[in-house]
Amino acid sequence: MRRAADGSHDDSAERVDTDRRSGPSTFAILNRMLDMHAYRFDTTVVQADAEDLQSHLAKAYRGKIRPLCNCRDPEPGIPMYIAQFDGRFLIKRMPGTAGQHKLGCDSHELPPELSGRGAVVGQAVQDGGDEGPTTLRLDFSMSKSSGRTAPEASGKESDTVRTDGTKLTLRGLLHYLWEEAGLNRWSPAMAGRRSWYVVRRALSEALHGKTAKKAPLAQQVFVAEPWSKERDAELTARRIAAMAELMKPGKTRAMMIVIGEVKDIVPSRFGMKLILKHLPSFPFMMDTDLHRRFEKRFANAIGLWDSVDDARLVVIGTFFLGPTGIASLATLSAMVVTGNWIPFEDAYDKMIVDALSADERRFIKSLRYNLADDQALASCVLTDTVEPIALYVATPGAAPSARAALEGLIADSEIDGWLWEAGEPMPILPSPKYPRPARLALPAPTKAAGADE
Template identity: 45%
Template sequence: MRRFRLADQVIDEAAPNLQDLLADAYRRKLRPLCLCHEPWPTMYIAQVGDQYIVKRMPLSGGGHDPSCSSYEPPDELSGLGVLMGSAIQVDPESGMAALKLDFRLSKVGARSASAAGALGSDSVVGDTKKLSLRGLLHYLWHEAELTVWTSRWAGKRHWWNIRWHLVEAARQMTVRGGALSEILFVPEPFRSADKAAIEQRRGQALAPALPPKSGPRKLMILVGEVKEFSPARSGHKLIVKHMPGFVFLLDESLHRRLQTRFETEMALWGADEASHLIAIATFGLTPAGLAVIEEIAVMVVAENWVPYESAYEKKLVDALARTRERSMKGLRYNLPVDKPTATAILQTQPRPVGLYV
């Protein structure tokens, strides 16, 4: 159980008046200190509906005690280490992460995405200066703490909190001087009773992707769960869960390259009905309001939304899902498949253990 120093008070995470204290600190823009380890790591307060949550500052997990739930292993054990300070630059005061991307967020004319861009530059080299599309998805998943698991959370991770954590993580990131959250679209959970209101909010959220009268077209970034890829009259269409009646179009060439580059992910998804396939894509809207994908990458995750890259990793992820000790799944980011990384970290006492497959 975590303990915090908030101004001149020491409070326990289980304190009955915790929410009142956090609400007051949130309004006063105070930052709690975690008392797990000296020097005490700085935290921040996030609001979720009418609840307040204490979260670690981005990339500060190594400063926490290994027994603390805010601890995370060194970046060097995953593909994140080589990106820090270059593709990802974190302001230690604000916690904001400035990201450099190797894919376009605008489009001029009818030029189609290149093969490397459409499939993610990580398919060729592990660039340390810019984040690939897949690398951005990995970083969002990591910062949203969706790589962390304990059996005590079984049955408690659903799309609504997946979405909230992704959007909250994006609020701590900037791309090309603007907030990532302003161009990131993560569909909200669909409810038939709220269909009209959800579609209205979706239209407002997608407005930045509408083409201007002149000049480059702005692109947005989609992160969503794939329901299916299916043939269209021209090319293919991506159908995303929680978006009934709305499709994303892919031309035939892009769909073919997607199937080739992510053949393993498609096979893993097809082999396990409990797993989910997550897509990240850049897209724009046509004047007619059709969503057209420019670049796309996918990632397969287990039933508990923890990513995996092979059947061997899936066995480890499933075993860790039954363990009460916290575990963190390592991610590859831009690294090629032949570069070894820690598959997962198990937070055992007295020190964490790296697991390799």
């Protein structure tokens, strides 16, 4: 895998290669036009990327007016609600309206059979809309008793992944926040634009308006700001302030959740330490038991991170601070993502995501949440086709029961399916609604008068 000289991930993939790309293709421009969302304020229609959108949202917020999503124009708009976060206004989907939005709209949601989200919404996730916060029920502790060294480490499969939808596992919470942030969606307009700054901002907005354990979730989750040497002292001060609650003495001490990209996992004097990018001087200590369980449970994700060139390893874990201010992990979960931060589960999954991205397609990546690893699930859902199409992979060597479950899922789904027998070459992907236009032969540029030969 590409690593910088210091062992860090090479961020060059986050930047647009201006030497190789002279400009967006006609197809990419068309896709960007399709990505444009609009909202209706009374008789005024405002594009989602309009410079004056915030002023319209502020006026509607003060007047308690619901903007309408215009995704099904000329049909009637779909009511939305407005939330305020960090001095900005956010437009949110009303509970129970996901199916009313058009395929490809940011507010559209996959049918339950195509995502693990369906198993947790209404139980582990209770959406309050604009009437109150969304309440999340977590299946892991957020406190540490003084008599214990740590809560039970969540390295075993039974501790981190289960089909029970009444509470979110660590991975379930990570997938929920990833989907709320829109990071499992892709369109050509996003190419070259997803840096850690963008990912963190999207996650911060996703945390807003959520509660867990009777407290705002945003106060319980730490996502590091993009680090730079010049801002190190400023960022350290903000981190200390964000974690101040963890230093309060008492019989029960609070814990926090950390989400970040792994830079390295290295031996320490009495165990291991996990180093996150953007937190170079603040490692998270792991005892040998947690590290052993983590390596066993997430061997596939770690192997993909190590072998796939542009892969990143994203972790979520609970941690506490010792008397000296050192962070120690109590539980840990992980997922591997592409250079564009799209999650994937295996090499075949990655090949589909790469093929769709290279072909400038628009799609949603299905996420498991609490579902077991061997439960049948779609890989992706195309959102640029006339009707949605779910993409499935039949993994070579899968047990007959797994193949039967996959075929049953495809047959029972309300969404048309495309199947790749992964032991064979990948079939042609379903065509988009607006096919890629033929490339035009442009005339050679003429030289300006007086130009050198």
